Structure formats: structure tokens, C-alpha cells
Amino acid sequence: MSAPGDARRVISATRELAAPAERIFQLIADPAEQPRWDGNDNLAEAPPDQRVRGVGDVFTMRLTTGSGRENHVCDFEEGRRIAWRPSERDQQPPGHCWRWELEPLSESRTRVTHTYDWSGLTDVKRFPRARATTADNLQRSLARLAALVEAAPPLEPVTP
Numbered sequence: 001m002s003a004p005g006d007a008r009r010v011i012s013a014t015r016e017l018a019a020p021a022e023r024i025f026q027l028i029a030d031p032a033e034q035p036r037w038d039g040n041d042n043l044a045e046a047p048p049d050q051r052v053r054g055v056g057d058v059f060t061m062r063l064t065t066g067s068g069r070e071n072h073v074c075d076f077e078e079g080r081r082i083a084w085r086p087s088e089r090d091q092q093p094p095g096h097c098w099r100w101e102l103e104p105l106s107e108s109r110t111r112v113t114h115t116y117d118w119s120g121l122t123d124v125k126r127f128p129r130a131r132a133t134t135a136d137n138l139q140r141s142l143a144r145l146a147a148l149v150e151a152a153p154p155l156e157p158v159t160p
Helices: 021-029 031-037 124-132 135-151
Strands: 010-017 043-045 058-063 068-077 081-088 097-104 110-117
Touching (some): 010 135, 021 031, 021 081, 021 110, 031 043, 031 058, 031 135, 110 135
Antiparallel strands (some): 043 058, 058 068, 068 081, 081 097, 097 110
């Protein structure tokens, strides 16, 4: 189903962050951390211990409205890429997707692209909210993420 006048159903924002991709990815792949950097001011909390490890994982969130969401991971490459399709609890995702892509530029700099794709959204009741999600919202998430990772102390080496 298409929505008249919705020429831009895939929006994205990119920013270079002064932090290693590994550190940035830790915050994105841990749902409990997401409310700290959400630029849509939509996420209230997520239970701990839901670290995403691969396609097919499902993590849950509580929104600021009080409703719950399940997020179905549809793309994943550790340290580089993660995407999920949100849905109401125990429902199939209605067709929109949040994606993060990280491109290491050096040991301490990473280009991060955040994308909201609602080209597959079929629930017309969700179109107004989807239209309201702009590149500015995505840039706010990137700015909040940058503030967290750029101020963080260096990562401790992982010991076997």
C-alpha cells in the first residue's frame, strides 16, 4: 500500500564520531542503553541482559507512552551493522525498520549512518508518525550517541 505524497519513505543521517566503532556498537546493540541516546524521545526503558547477537533476536522496550514493543532483528554484523523491525507485543512487524551502520575510519573515528525505512509499512494508521520521523530526529540520536561515546573513557582490553 502506498501513501500519496510520501516520496521520502527512507530517511537517514550520517555523522562522524570521535570514538571506535566497537564502543559505539556496544551502546546500539544493548537495548537497555538505547533510551540514553534516543533522539525521538520515544523509549522509556528496556530490561537488562538483552544484548543483540544476531538476526532473529527479539528485544523488548517500554515506550514513553507506557506501551510495550518487540523489536525483531533483521540484519546484523557484529560491530558494523544492526537493524530491527518494531512491533506491538505478540504481533508481526508492520513493515518499518531502524538501521545503524558503522564504518571505522581509524582506531578512534567512525562514520555512523542511522536510517529509518518505512517503505514497507502497511498500517496506514502509522503513516502520520512515520512521516513525523525526520532526518533531524535521526541527527538528534547521533548527537546524543556522540556525547556518550566521545566522553567515555577508553575501553578496557578484553581478556580471555
